[in-house]
Amino acid sequence: MKYISHEDSNLAFAQTNKPVLKSHEVLVKVAAIGVNRADCMQRQGKYPAPAGDSLILGLECAGTIIELGKEVEKTWLNKRIFTLCAGGAYSEYVAVDAKQLMELPDDVTMAEGAAISEVYLTAFGALFELGKLQKGQTALIHAGASGVGGAAIQMAKSAGATVVITAGTDDKCQHAKELGADHAINYKTTDFVEYMQANNLTANAIVDPVSGSYLNKNATIAAMDCQIVMLAFLDGRFAEVDFATLLQKRISFHASTLRNRSIEFKRNLRDDFVARFYSELADKKYDFNVYKTLPWGDANEAHAILERNENAGKVVLLVE
Incomplete structure (x- = not known):
């Protein structure tokens, strides 16, 4: 698969193997990636991925589920979703814990979905x-x-x-x-x-x-x-x-930080959030606050926007 590497603080396309799923995970075909300051810091070598997480950048995405681990309910297959990622979102495919997934409502775009989770x-x-x-x-x-x-x-x-x-x-x-x-x-x-x-x-x-x-x-x-x-x-x-x-x-x-929390903490946080606010998100009562969308080949510019403090809202990369 294609992904964005961050060697020497520069973002550039590279090739690697697709993730191998664990039994509780799904494989997401990534459509849009939320860009975060943590990504910039990781690119600069200041915020390494926690042990066991993907070394590829990217803490959230929206996309479509194309493969299921053996423990995952079959109803998730082909669903449009948005989710936190344990790294790895700057790629064509990412493996995600199924219990952190949130279904993307039909009238919410992939770009909007990628701007929500983190x-x-x-x-x-x-x-x-x-x-x-x-x-x-x-x-x-x-x-x-x-x-x-x-x-x-x-x-x-x-x-x-x-x-x-x-x-x-x-x-x-x-x-x-x-x-x-x-x-x-x-x-x-x-x-x-x-x-x-x-x-x-x-x-x-x-x-x-x-x-x-x-x-x-x-x-x-x-x-x-x-x-x-x-x-x-x-x-x-x-x-x-x-x-x-x-x-x-x-x-x-x-x-408080979110990235280095346990998988159980993130699952519980997701459940509490969904119980209280998901229906309002699904009903589009919120502005998803997307400042700018860019093709993922412009990832360097996306990081520069955050580092200049230019943005009011989220910057999202669209996977071509």
Whole structure:
């Protein structure tokens, strides 16, 4: 099969054998690939695949099931699906754990399907499993114009929460508002702590891929018993922490990643997400937030778009 290699940080087509299925897996003929920052980091040699996962890039895709492992229900054959992948999505075919599959509704395109799994499951886990967000509460979502941010905005609004986001341009703030954000703060021109204090806002759940200097700022505008969920550390890996504020407000701090979770964790997360939000996805109540689609031969440009922080939403590669 054809796949995209990432030797020497350059993306280029190469050939390898099709995956050999384990009994619990299916073989997906890939139609579209969601591009994520983790892919960029892996290409750069900064985020190696966990032991046992495919060394090929790609953590999510949409496509059609063409082969089944011996333990998999026969009804999955020929289904259109979207799914997380344990690597390997940047290829014509990828092996996927059958219990992580989600059926792609007929009127949802492959490109839209490829933009769902990683960001919606990440946002769902952060906001609801760890963040414990409830109706009537307030969510603060940093990088609100990102793929995860867009998913988080829409699920939080669906759950009846007030949504505050930060983003780096006025256009990205406007994009977040169009997705449903109640307050959108351009962090380059407005301090989010000052804005929230001026508007009498405190956050019950905070989704933060920035970290660094944001930790103490988050604590300043946190409500009592706030859950802060760190997904990355774009502002740096070290920070001084005001523990007095954390204690005073009984703040819980979570550091969470999805890629290196166990297969059982991902299955359970998928099941919880499907039970709560799949019907709304199937009914197309959400904007799937696709910023740009590119042929998969333009994978280098797709990575460059993310590395320039150009995108508001997901970049998707279409397999020819």
